[in-house]
Amino acid sequence: MFRVSKVLCESRKFSVGNVVHGWRVVSIDNIPELHGLNAVQLVHERLGSLFLHLDAPDTNNVFSVTFRTPVSSNNGIPHILEHTTLCGSKKYPVRDPFFNMIKRSLNTYMNAWTAGSYTMYPFSTQNAKDFENLLSVYTDAVFFPNLEKQDFLQEGHRLEWDKSTNSFVLKGVVFNEMKGVMNDPSTLFALRMMTEMLPNTPYANYSGGDPLEIPSLTHEELVAFQQKHYHPSNARFVTYGSFGPEKTLQFLNDKIFPSFEKRLDVPSAPNAVTTFARPKILEMTGPADPLRSVSEQGVRWARSYLCCDAQDVDQSSALQVVSSLLLDGPSSPMFKALIKSGLAPDFAPMTGYDYHTRSTMLTLGVSGAQESELGMIKGVIDHTLIESADKGFDPQRVRALIHKLQLSLRKTQANFGLNLASRIMPFWVHDCNPVDLLRVNRFTEQLQKAVDHPRSRLLESLVEQYLLPNVNPHTVELLMRPDETFASKQTEKEERILREKATAADRNEVVRVQEELESRQQQKQDISCLPCISLEDVSPTVEFHTMQFSFPTRQLNSTVVFNDQPTNGIVYFSRILPVDLRCVPQSKIMMLNLFVSFLPRLGTQSFAEDELSVALDSAADSVSVGSLITNDETAFVLGASALADGSFFDSKWRKTSELLYEILESPRLDNVDRVSQMLRTMMQQLPSEISDSGSSLAMRYAAAGLSQEHEIMELTSGISYIRNAMRLGDDPTYVLSMIRDWLGSLYNAQMEALRGPANSIAVGTARSLYIGPTELLKQCAPAFSRPFSPSVSLRPDLNQELPSQVVEFKNHAYFVTPASQVEYAAGVMKTDIAYESLDSVASQVLVRILSSQYLHRLVREQGGAYGSSASFNVLNGSFGMSSFRDPNGLRSISLFQGGLAWLKQYNVTEQDLTEAKLEMFQGMDAPTVPQSRGSLAFLRGISDEQRQRRKQWIRSLVAEDVYRVADRLEGHLKKHGMRVCIFGSAEGAKKAEREGWTVEDLSMNSEV
């Protein structure tokens, strides 16, 4: 990724005090710890806009523009503005320039988001022409948006007349999005805590919007808010990468800024909160979790402490470390006191240090605790804080943390620039110097001093200053009890607002506006005004990743494959061991995930679980036991990465390999306490997965009936897995026994591989900047190329025979999740289209056309769902469609079933093809992190030559190919039909039941 080096500082134009295209250079700083990048800060002389350029030899260039958008109500104004801004602008007057550009560019990232007090619009791309195109569309969108009334109605909120039920309904993309967000008890809890901690600041309001208040926002207010806030005088720009800032500076100055005069009334940094005289103690109710009874799920409780001002960057960084030392990992004091002790299964939402607000805060609390235990819990928290301040933090843990911090800087990330830009922003909007944030070494040196001189008490003094009992009057204690009727009360409130709106509304007028909007949504629009990268701008070849050299190892009867590339001194290693799952009973398959996630956390014969985690943090970048499902197999992937500089015998790398072998050879398979605790935590966290990933759960369940591979996917990560996992709480012994059983399978897989013909079962993707490949071989091979032999018994201590079949997968299944007010729908079918074929490529094009020309229009724009998409899995040939936060899942399902018929009569244009192809090239050419290079070949057996062939097929593909594959897919649809599934509300279930669907209730009372 780091290729071209731009020597910006040699250019005399950019020296402090000089003016470049209307921008005055304010400062230039070199940051050695971040790959030696140069940070240039500029200010626009006439308008006062701020600009930060991070000059790095990285081809993945970033642009972002950010405005302060503080709010004083919950009507969601900045969020709805963020959506409508992207619905057409002066130069690009089309309905959806943003979504269209996703397909007309080679971007590696495009997005926009509303934070607590600002709104940010970033993109990244590796192509210079594309950068110009996107820059033009982004800046036109934010500075000259059309903000038409109809876009406001579509994205914000509107009243509609539902002919099928003869009643009014409220719709709108943001309205529905926030309804989904507000179903989540953890989000509600965190929002309330924020409001109570920071009254009379912008953070006391929900910038995303409360669905009960969104309907009060008017179009006029939206337009006025835009004019005031989206102004150059209120803008902060960041660019990053190898292109240099000059063209962007010139473009803004010459093309955008002439339309503006300096504005003095732009918002200043959000104010700090006025400190409380005494603590607040509050209670609230929230939605009940699905899958468990109210008494079982316990309560959420937390105490937040006001800490320093965000402008105090040093103290804020130190507080992040304090939070991490108190709370992270099984060796932390709060984990031991609250979670390991069994007082609570998990920490509360928001637990930890939050630096995104002007006045920062640290939160300590628990989720899923019994209310009767809260007195004890508060005592334990206070006691733990007193002890941490008195005895000080364990220097070994502080050292491990420094190691982790330094390592995270050395790691090459796929979107490094974008991460930097988003990390800086919360500080920059609070008037900190963004460069201070980048100087990480200064901070780790301070930490190192604190460890070397224990009397400095750098970290402990912060505990004393903010967290000890009775020292900080500005605290809020918040208790949230689950309420099974919460969702229905919420619906009642919404209905009240709907009734008010309906009474005031003129039905004919509503229908007229609605029809106007519908006909506008159905209009085919000409988007030729939007810039588009041409296929000629795309490199005709793929980047070759595959191994440069390999060598046989006698010990493992296998080939070790190396991928030689720059990794900043980190070696990445993985070894795979395939297991045939065809004869493994379902009940064991459902335990696969628990095995891979629990095994490395049990501790070993020589390290207790908390010692092991400190040892790993001090030595490794990461150590993992993972699994990968392909066809009817699972492959265990044993992975490790660590620094490999220095000599092998005292290297982190050797220690890491020893730790991995320890985990595999002598895990503590009798650690019942740890397993019980991990199960409790898991049961606390799993229910929220249902609302977070409803569409993929629906898709996975619907697909389970297609093939054994799909069934295994469902059993290891679908709703069947979640329901099974929720039942394991009382039975840690069974879980341990299953872990032992799986470890046996892992060991057998290794033995199998040793006996079988030589195959490549290990790979080191590596290249040290300090040692050559031969040296690396010498160092890595002895570390990992030996078999492991467990010193624990591998015979499972289960007496009973496992039932082989426990779940049956139904078609037309509707899962009711009690708290849900929206739906997630999925339909999927199997095809016989092989990876290595033109039809596979054509199917990928087809699903893109379906998503953008059919589903986006009918399911999102007209149906009011937050999202929808069609997908084709090139590896197993399954074809499907799904919707996300959908007000009407059944309607979407019938649209899914009509998708192919629609496509066949649709006129596929050259532009449709180009857009689909560009999107596919985006994926193929996206920057790859070192640890993933070559993994497609290694784990999936897809060679660089195959990828190259695919790229050529994509280029040559024509409309006939799409129609041909549509015929072929329709043949499958007619023969086998589509398997469908919905996750949704009790109300939706009634409708589905009337249409013959099988309804399954996920709440605790029902049969599991």
Ligand SMILES: [Zn+2]
């Ligand atoms: Zn949104």
